[in-house]
Amino acid sequence: MHNRIVTIVLLCGILFGVVVPASLFVQAANVSSAVDTRRAQLQSKLTSIESQINTSQATLNTLRTQHNTLQREINILDTEIRRAQLQVRATEIVVQQLSGTIASRTQTISDLTHTLSKEQESLAQIMRQTQMLDGYSAVDVAFSSKNVSTFFEDLDAFASIKRALGKSFNTLNATRTKTEVQKKALQDQLVQKQQLKQIQLLEQRQIQRNEYRKKVLLDKTKGKEGAYQSLINSQKKTAAQIRAELFTLRGSAPIPFGRALVYAQEAQRATGVRPAVILGVLKQETDLGQNLGTGNWRKDMSPNRDQPVFVYITKVLGLDPNVMPVSRRPSYGWGGAMGPGQFIPSTWVCYGGFINVHTGDCSNSQHSLSWNSFWKGPWKYVASKDRVRKLTGGQSPSNPWNDRDAFMATAMLMADNGAGAGTYYSERLAALRYFAGWTHARNPAYSFYGDGVMRYAAQFQKEIDQLNGS
Structure with missing residues (x-):
């Protein structure tokens, strides 16, 4: 009888006795607050740069409606270079945002993996102890109990343990699913980060092309409007x-x-x-x-x-x-x-x-x-x-x-x-x-x-x- 009661107590401890220290919650909250602050700072910078990009685009739209002059062409190239430079900065901020999200998601996966390991360990202990309990019949429990009240309390305890076992299975499956979802999302973000890095190279090449076009234009025209108009006519x-x-x-x-x-x-x-x-x-x-x-x-x-x-x-x-x-x-x-x-x-x-x-x-x-x-x-x-x-x-x-x-x-x-x-x-x-x-x-x-x-x-x-x- 004593061993059976000890088994029940142990199971209850396995099922309900895991307590997370409050300090961990405080630490997690501090980290989350710092991440949120950094995210807000990056978003503010990105919003400002996007506004400048939009202004550059509006300038380009206006310039393209004007009469074709050397100054207009130089202004277009300068504005395109400026906008591309802003675009490179915007891409870098997005990469930083992704890096922060990737780090956070990596930690989440680590935490979920740890939780999954603990849940698997607890489930294994419950399974072993349940096998011990299955060796007792209701008659055994009744004869080993001192009174009817104790008998029904023991039966309730067994039923609770059985229900907890089912709940533990569900929790384990839910954690496993969450872990896989997080891993898939992490992989997608890593791919996106690499893509953005490649895009930065393309943007930088566009800047170099525009700078070269500007240099060639100034070399050919010597900054003279007449020379520019002659160049345009010759290229028609x-x-x-x-x-x-x-x-x-x-x-x-x-x-x-x-x-x-x-x-x-x-x-x-x-x-x-x-x-x-x-x-x-x-x-x-x-x-x-x-x-x-x-x-x-x-x-x-x-x-x-x-x-x-x-x-x-x-x-x-x-x-x-x-x-x-x-x-x-x-x-x-x-x-x-x-x-x-x-x-x-x-x-x-x-x-x-x-x-x-x-x-x-x-x-x-x-x-x-x-x-x-x-x-x-x-x-x-x-x-x-x-x-x-x-x-x-x-x-x-x-x-x-x-x-x-x-x-x-x-x-x-x-x-x-x-x-x-x-x-x-x-x-x-x-x-x-x-x-x-x-x-x-x-x-x-x-x-x-x-x-x-x-x-x-x-x-x-x-x-x-x-x-x-x-």
């Missing part, structure tokens, strides 16, 4: 020259600008997105490709999400996956994007007519499968689901490496992102969504992409206007 192209000029495409051979414009205008009629913006996106993607290079699908493509789909896409198109060009994996995330529009295979399926055989769609809309199982397939091509083919009127499955299909698909994705509204804001935001997705599109660190697209779009619009006689 005829319509024939504009049409014949090669338009470089990522993952594809260059084509004459005239043909590129025809594809872009066809895409505009189908989607409502300006040809100059379509050309701007493809030009920006080409620039990124020059920085990253060409990769291999087995090494650079996401093995669970994109590789299985890529095999089906190339098989339907009758292509050898081992020779088709895809983007090289950057220092962050995965590569494997296809063709001039740089569509990853898992995005192309919804534009190119592929559906998962089990779910009957391209997006796992009902979440009936785990994502790994969904991407694994099997997949099949359905012509009626091929959105690109419908708009181009093609006679075969749409192909991300085909120039005409790539132009149409780029315009479609831009339209899905809101570019059809036709305003500067909507086109720039759509470009940012094209690059960073809807979740991160408003992150100031990615502004370089949207700004680059709109800068190229303005240049292409001038050439289009000249061809149209405007």
Whole structure:
């Protein structure tokens, strides 16, 4: 009887006797307060810099409406350099914010792992002691009790322990789930941090290009307006020259600008997105490709999400996956994007007519499968689901490496992102969504992409206007 009572007491201690020292709560509160203060300071700096970036953009918008003079061009370059420098600072602050969040999340994972270990240890002790209790029957308890009252108290204690055991299982599972969620979030943030570091390099290169352009301009004109106007006139192209000029495409051979414009205008009629913006996106993607290079699908493509789909896409198109060009994996995330529009295979399926055989769609809309199982397939091509083919009127499955299909698909994705509204804001935001997705599109660190697209779009619009006689 004495041993049984001791067992019950021990179990109660295991279940309910763990007390966290108050000093730990105080320490945690102090750390949390310091983190919150630092976060607020960084956010304040970021808000100030974003305001300056917006002011620089407004200045650029005004300058571009003015008459083309040497001073105007110098002011534009100076403002673009200033804005890019601010952008680098903004990106650095975002990186610092991420670093703080990563550190905090790492500590959370450590705490959860420790808690998980303790819960597993306690559960093991409960299991061992429960096995001892299971050796007693109600009759044993009744005869070993001094009175009826004690008998029912013992039965209640046993029942409580059984319930606590179930609760401990639930707590353990909940902690394990929380730990996995935190680990996944941490991995995503580490990838984002590496991506931002890469973006900083691109921004710094843009600063260097603008500084070089300014130097060359001043060297050629000696700061004289007359010399600048003569330079502009000498650089003007005829319509024939504009049409014949090669338009470089990522993952594809260059084509004459005239043909590129025809594809872009066809895409505009189908989607409502300006040809100059379509050309701007493809030009920006080409620039990124020059920085990253060409990769291999087995090494650079996401093995669970994109590789299985890529095999089906190339098989339907009758292509050898081992020779088709895809983007090289950057220092962050995965590569494997296809063709001039740089569509990853898992995005192309919804534009190119592929559906998962089990779910009957391209997006796992009902979440009936785990994502790994969904991407694994099997997949099949359905012509009626091929959105690109419908708009181009093609006679075969749409192909991300085909120039005409790539132009149409780029315009479609831009339209899905809101570019059809036709305003500067909507086109720039759509470009940012094209690059960073809807979740991160408003992150100031990615502004370089949207700004680059709109800068190229303005240049292409001038050439289009000249061809149209405007």
